[in-house]
Amino acid sequence: MKxxxxxxxxxxxxxxxxxxxxxAIPVLRGAASAAAGPAATSPDGKVRVVLVRDPSPLGxxxxxxxxxxxxxLDDGVRALLGEADVVKAWKTLVKPEDTVGIKTNRWRYIxxxxxxEQALKRxxxxxxxxxxxxxxxxxxxxxxxxxxxxxxxxxxxxxxxHHWAGVxxxxxxxxxxxxxxxxxxxDTCADLAKIWFLPAVxxxxxxxxxxxxxxxxxxxxxHHYAREYTWEYKGLILSRxxxxxxxxxxxxxxxxxxxxxxxxxxxxMTPHHIQLADTRHHLxxxxxARIELVxxxxxxxxxx
Amino acid sequence: MSRPQKxxxxxxxxxxxxxxxxxxxxxxxxxxxxxxxxxxxxxGEVYRSYNMKLLVARRFHKDGKPDLVVDAFDMGSPADAFxxxxxxxxxxxxxxxxxxxxxxxxxxxxxxxYFLSVYxxxxxxxxxxxxxxxxxxxxxxxxxxxxxxxxxxxxxxAGLEAGKVRxxxxxSILNYHHFVADADILRLDQAEDAxxxxxxxxxxxxxxLIVRYGQEAKxxxxxxxxxEACLPNSKGKAQRMKNGRWTACRALARYVAVxxxxxxxxxxxxxxxxxxxxATGPRPGWK
Numbered sequence: 001m002k003x004x005x006x007x008x009x010x011x012x013x014x015x016x017x018x019x020x021x022x023x024a025i026p027v028l029r030g031a032a033s034a035a036a037g038p039a040a041t042s043p044d045g046k047v048r049v050v051l052v053r054d055p056s057p058l059g060x061x062x063x064x065x066x067x068x069x070x071x072x073l074d075d076g077v078r079a080l081l082g083e084a085d086v087v088k089a090w091k092t093l094v095k096p097e098d099t100v101g102i103k104t105n106r107w108r109y110i111x112x113x114x115x116x117e118q119a120l121k122r123x124x125x126x127x128x129x130x131x132x133x134x135x136x137x138x139x140x141x142x143x144x145x146x147x148x149x150x151x152x153x154x155x156x157x158x159x160x161x162h163h164w165a166g167v168x169x170x171x172x173x174x175x176x177x178x179x180x181x182x183x184x185x186x187d188t189c190a191d192l193a194k195i196w197f198l199p200a201v202x203x204x205x206x207x208x209x210x211x212x213x214x215x216x217x218x219x220x221x222x223h224h225y226a227r228e229y230t231w232e233y234k235g236l237i238l239s240r241x242x243x244x245x246x247x248x249x250x251x252x253x254x255x256x257x258x259x260x261x262x263x264x265x266x267x268x269m270t271p272h273h274i275q276l277a278d279t280r281h282h283l284x285x286x287x288x289a290r291i292e293l294v295x296x297x298x299x300x301x302x303x304x
Numbered sequence: 305m306s307r308p309q310k311x312x313x314x315x316x317x318x319x320x321x322x323x324x325x326x327x328x329x330x331x332x333x334x335x336x337x338x339x340x341x342x343x344x345x346x347x348g349e350v351y352r353s354y355n356m357k358l359l360v361a362r363r364f365h366k367d368g369k370p371d372l373v374v375d376a377f378d379m380g381s382p383a384d385a386f387x388x389x390x391x392x393x394x395x396x397x398x399x400x401x402x403x404x405x406x407x408x409x410x411x412x413x414x415x416x417x418y419f420l421s422v423y424x425x426x427x428x429x430x431x432x433x434x435x436x437x438x439x440x441x442x443x444x445x446x447x448x449x450x451x452x453x454x455x456x457x458x459x460x461x462a463g464l465e466a467g468k469v470r471x472x473x474x475x476s477i478l479n480y481h482h483f484v485a486d487a488d489i490l491r492l493d494q495a496e497d498a499x500x501x502x503x504x505x506x507x508x509x510x511x512x513l514i515v516r517y518g519q520e521a522k523x524x525x526x527x528x529x530x531x532e533a534c535l536p537n538s539k540g541k542a543q544r545m546k547n548g549r550w551t552a553c554r555a556l557a558r559y560v561a562v563x564x565x566x567x568x569x570x571x572x573x574x575x576x577x578x579x580x581x582x583a584t585g586p587r588p589g590w591k
Contacts, residue, residue: 109346109425164346182341185349187486188476220392222344222351222375222421226408269480 004145046292047244047285053298054075054236062214063113064234070119072297073209076238077123078292080207084204087126093206096128100206101150102136105157105173107226110213111278112156116236120154120209141176142200153201155242156209159249160216165189166271167250170208170242172284177201188269193277196242210237210249217256219268232257234298243277243284248304250274251288255303311336311358311378316418319376319445320362324434327364327372335359337378344375350391351377353474354384364438370426372434382450382523383497389414391480397467398436401443402450403427406432406434411439416450455499458559459460460578463503470500482511482564489533490515490560491526503575507567510549512575513558530562542569552576554584 038287042048052072056064063069074086083089094100102120104112117136124134135146142148155170164185171192175181177200184192196202212235220226233252239245250271257265278286285291295302313334322329333343337356351359357380364372379385381391386403395407401420404413409427413420417489422540424431470481473495475488481500484490490513492498498515517523530553535543542552542563549565552572561579566572 162346164349182348185346189478191347220394220408221410221412221423222347222374223423224347224408225343227426228408266483269476270483 011252013268027222042292044292046290046293047239047241048080048238048294049237049241049244049248050065050076050079050294050296051235051237051248051302051304052079052296053194053233055234055300058213058232058234059115061113061115062110063115064213066115066118069113069115069236070122072101072236073116073119073123073238075296076209076236077207080240081103081240086123090123090127094124094127094129096130096151097156098129099146099149100124100129100135100152100154101141101144101147102134102154102156103137103141103147103173103176104136105168106138107158107160107168109223110158110160110214110216110230112158113213116156116209116211120156120207124154139176147177147200150200150204152206153204154207154209154239155205156211158211158215159237159246159253161224161229161253161267162271163219164269165192165273166267167246167253167274169246169249169271169274170210170276171196171273174201189273190276191281192273193281193283196277196283197281205242206240208239208242208245210239210245212237212249212252214257215249215253217253217260222240229260233301233303235302237257241284243274243286246274246277247286247288248291248293259303288300312528313358313360316358316360316376317362319418320360321438321441324438325371327366327369327434329410330363330365333361333363335361336444343542350477351379351388353472353477354388354391355380355473356388365512370424370428370431372431372438373421373423373425374438375423376442377421379417379419381522382414382417383453383471385414385417385419385450387473387497388419388453390470390473391477393468393470398439400436400439401446403560404439406436411435411585413439413443414450415443415446416448418446453497453499453541455497455514455516458561458579458582459499459501459512460575460582462578463505465504471497472500473497478513482513485533487533489529489560491517491522491529494518495526501589505567505571507571508564508565510571510575511564512579513562513564514579515562517558517560520555520558523555523558523560527553527560530560542566542572544569548584554580556580559583 052075058067077089081089137144157173160168174195212233214230216230218229237245275286277283311423335343337352358378360376362374395405398406399406401413401415409424411422422435424435475492501512503510542550550572552571553562554576563572563575
């Protein structure tokens, strides 16, 4: 009998079984992932993920005001790295001699947002990187000279349900570093994590930011978007580990689906690329039991 | 040596109105199966799996109002137009074309070999009326009608939920509607087409899958592969699964029929018997 490695239901059960974590801010430890770069871990070896939320009203572009986004990002980075001074924290992420690509996502309906892009860029500059060696791009990364010469990457994108991959994830955000993105669609994007081992990105990622201001938890039609299926979560999820951040964001999406639909309805496609990034490709950690979730700021409606 | 000719988007574009009330259209965008990902990201795989030929996208804009978007797909055949329409059946029948659904600002329908999506970026009473009006105008402009796939004729009518039938050609799409396995154990990559239909009975819902292969030998191999993976103890009969429901699989000439989640072995076997009769005898015909 052929053995089934993972089923849609198996994955959902694992994703839903996460314990709540406290809000203490532990110190940085030096675990490492060859493809993603060093990970922030807690003293007990768990991979650290920070969820920071703010109740401020969102602007027309779908983000809180720029100063609020900067504060959320700074609080998140400080908590993630256990460093009180945000500029010092960023100096542990990037060096003045680095060339830094900020990989964004400019999907028409829910982009990373300019506020997040500029908040990240500001701190990269504060860390001493010259402005002409900082780039922000999405679909043009293979042609962008900053990204072609990048020694460091910052990965920032919104999480949303996705018609083929289950969810649009941080892992998936690097698909534009491949010349033919559709070549990664087999088995509903199961092996997206392999992209992270390509020379253009391997070992370069210093920070992952999963934007959760207005996540999409369900999609309809060719464009897989309806405002009815978004909500104002007003959060950012930060981690050195893209898999841990994605697994955490997915828990939020799943929780919202349970709340909205009133049942444990599976995503339209299994987001198994997140779990396989851990179990098959060893890019990071997807098991909630091995993730330390640090929650900051607005707690109402956090869902996890 | 001549290059393959790209399909002419003109006829498809001619079905779409230039205005929608006070909304004015922008320049058309045209995509084929290779370029569709630049327009709709990963969902392009759905349309590619149904052999899409051409997409003409027309956006309608009015300052201060949500945009409207018409995506008109030439799927190459009525079967594939019907199939891609059945991919998402969530919504209410809008009575447009040969089958339609409306939900949350999105109208989808099929007619002849065309599949249409008409979409308002934000649903309001005004945009809903415009979306439905655009849909009716496009449907009226498409002159012909298409026939549903013959494979649907093999679905026994008793208990069939006819409005929820899915037609497809790929195992990823099968898994989307009814998760079977991570691997293509039914060898859909070698099949011609497949239909998945829910049945309502006293014991709850079950699903019937029928896959058509080009040759009887391929159907036999696929049935064997499925039984080996999912029904190792069945000895050719229905097998009770972990969830307490019954699954049965049978090769019928060029077809493989599988009943999932029947309330009893008898229900599963009876439905397969009915498929067998339809596969070898007169069929009820599908409207």
